[in-house]
């Protein structure tokens with residue numbers, strides 16, 4: 001503490017002055033003049049001799065000191081301080097310096113004031129006063145800064161979270177979990193639940209809008225296999241740009257391709273994954289009406305393994321609806337020219353269907369076409385997934401995960417590369433070597449894939465059918481091991497499994513497939529009965545466990561005891577299978593229920609039943625049988641395989657039945673169309689019954705639909721009624737259509753053979769007597785093109801009066817020498833032989849009024865004549881000039897080229913593709929057909945519907961497509977027809 005010398009106190013005060021109580025030390029080094037010479041007012045009091053001053057009333061004492069450089073402190077001024085008021089410090093007893101050092105003279109001055117007598121004799125200075133103030137200032141500054149930072153942080157945080165405000169407090173940890181073409185996906189938390197937040201930039205707003213609108217469709221979120229959507233919102237980024245986000249459930253395994261790239265899967269998981277995806281897609285494709293909720297059919301349009309998400313339990317969901325499109329409802333897809341591109345060329349190039357790559361998407365039936373595109377990609381998805389199924393590669397390493405076409409085109413295939421590979425070369429992913437084995441599982445699996453990625457879009461499965469296939473495959477799961485095991489058993493066991501290998505599969509197929517609505521045992525579960533006398537029947541209750549134990553109870557049998565639960569050698573007979581067959585009445589009922597309304601209802605039940613149920617009774621039958629199979633008693637008698645055992649043959653693969661509840665066209669059809677549709681439906685039913693679906697076998701049609709027949713004669717003279725005509729007979733595999741006969745300069749003979757009930761139906765149509773029964777089945781999605789004549793532009797101007805017309809008014813089934821029907825897939829193809837005799841008869845009864853006189857086109861009209869629709873998109877030049885010159889010149893080789901070209905142009909002419917190939921006796925017709933007459937007379941005609949017949953003796957070697965059914969050759973002279981059993985080949 002600094003002290004200043006105390007001045008002497010004066011005891012006396014000058015007269016006349018009112019002495020005050022406060023006496024202060026006095027000094028003034030700045031004033032040289034004597035204090036006495038100055039006025040009292042100036043001094044604030046009366047100066048005394050002892051260097052004190054008695055201050056006037058109210059004044060206080062003050063002192064000003066100077067701190068010299070050497071640290072010495074000298075008083076500069078002391079005396080009375082009259083400016084009392086705001087200077088609170090002056091009330092203090094001590095003269096304490098509180099004010100910061102004055103900046104005057106570099107801060108060397110100290111000032112203080114006080115109220116007690118002589119209190120300004122010295123001063124005290126708190127040593128750290130200035131420091132504290134700095135600290136305080138610093139602290140204050142820091143506080144303000146921190147507060148500012150906090151406020152800014154809160155502000156930014158608030159802005160950041162504002163977008164998620166609608167979904168509650170989502171805290172996004174901004175962990176990047178995926179990046180796609182349109183969005184970036186982060187992981188976040190919402191109410192302690194993990195969510196995924198997909199961020200779209202403003203450039204991808206349309207994708208966001210689309211995805212949000214699809215997710216918001218009624219009923220969609222109730223489905224198990226659709227990604228679970230939580231909310232969507234828009235917000236602004238810090239720099240003011242709009243940004244869009246979709247919040248959905250977080251799927252811990254990410255997308256399917258990521259999962260498969262690091263994991264292999266077992267059979268049941270694989271089936272479950274694929275089944276989930278398929279089920280989700282089937283649901284998406286289905287139009288649903290439930291109370292006041294309506295869900296339109298939607299095409300996904302970007303089905304890829306990246307857009308399938310995997311749950312923790314390894315079930316899968318369909319996600320990423322940014323490119324999806326409503327197919328029905330208030331704004332169905334209805335392409336106008338500008339939209340064409342947008343509708344057709346979207347998706348991921350790798351998964352684009354050939355018709356998309358080839359620019360030949362059928363935009364006239366946009367709904368069906370886009371669904372077919374989805375199913376194509378589904379097939380690729382199956383391939384990718386099952387290639388990682390460990391059980392399908394017994395004893396070897398599971399191949400590395402590959403995307404479809406990755407081996408061929410690498411990681412970034414271009415559109416053009418895909419176009420060449422898939423659309424032009426019709427290449428599909430190769431099946432691994434290990435799948436070459438002809439086992440039930442592998443056969444079914446490969447077939448399912450092939451049916452999904454069929455080059456012919458219309459031949460593809462519907463998603464619903466694919467779903468059922470997956471159900472079947474899943475049911476075969478327990479057999480997978482068996483199959484593999486069985487092969488091993490073959491290798492090491494002396495037991496006579498022999499052909500039981502195949503037979504076992506066949507039995508299994510018989511069991512499973514037979515449950516799909518088959519009622520004709522003889523034709524479906526074909527039983528070989530060669531020398532089967534004394535064969536022990538293996539009843540349903542056969543103790544197959546013991547059988548298996550016995551068969552595999554030998555050293556080296558890898559399954560050992562485990563085999564006991566699997567029916568390796570289970571032999572089912574026809575009788576056994578009958579137990580699982582459907583009651584025809586039930587099937588009938590089912591078909592009746594397929595009215596528009598009922599189908600809608602069925603769809604709803606199917607998709608809203610719990611678990612993986614389907615209302616399809618065939619499926620339930622499968623399940624029931626599976627239960628029977630798996631719950632057989634343990635104490636059965638083993639059955640020893642014998643070659644004489646009845647062998648259950650493979651059932652044909654499941655139909656891609658039209659008008660499953662995928663899209664329900666509620667538009668009423670014309671009667672003719674109704675009839676066609678109904679007939680088609682019946683026909684499909686029949687196909688299921690007889691199990692000839694997709695087997696490409698020619699069977700004698702007992703209930704044949706009307707179909708399209710085009711007959712072209714090749715400018716040759718007639719012998720007799722028809723002579724050496726070359727009849728080109730084509731049957732539209734899709735429809736009940738208008739038979740057409742084209743002749744070139746002569747009267748061509750031809751007769752459609754509307755075998756059996758077909759005639760009756762036509763008669764009914766003509767008489768406007770379509771039965772109510774048919775009306776009620778007016779549910780098929782009839783393709784408008786089905787009414788279109790085939791290759792209309794190739795028809796020639798008639799030089800003769802058509803004779804083939806109105807045959808159905810005059811012919812009876814018996815009149816027709818042959819009636820050949822063939823089925824392929826769901827095309828309900830019917831091939832019909834033209835009977836020359838009948839043709840003559842027909843000619844005689846032909847009503848000129850019904851036939852355009854100047855036309856070579858002979859068209860028995862089944863329904864009202866329709867105006868020709870605009871051309872379908874086609875890359876094939878079908879200009880009439882070409883055709884006319886072609887035929888006029890008799891250039892059949894050119895014609896053959898055209899046929900060939902047509903065959904090779906499936907996507908432009910799919911719907912016109914003849915299902916019956918034509919072979920002319922004119923060898924110049926088409927060398928590619930490689931027809932061999934096999935020594936039969938030139939007038940003999942052979943035809944076969946099965947590709948397996950191609951190239952065999954007497955059978956044209958034609959690159960026959962799946963949908964094509966038969967090859968006709970009508971040579972000059974008599975025609976005979978014969979159906980040879982068992983291969984179904986029919987000869988004329």
Ligand SMILES: Nc1ncnc2c1ncn2[C@@H]1O[C@H](COP(=O)(O)OP(=O)(O)OP(=O)(O)O)[C@@H](O)[C@H]1O
Pocket residue numbers: 177178179180181182183184185196198248249250251252253254255258302306307309319320322
């Ligand atoms: N809900 C989710 N949970 C976990 N991962 C997800 C989720 N959603 C998306 N992902 C991951 O983010 C990736 C990209 O997401 P998404 O496919 O939706 O974006 P995109 O931009 O539409 O992609 P694409 O290129 O396939 O169109 C997905 O492949 C997946 O790995």
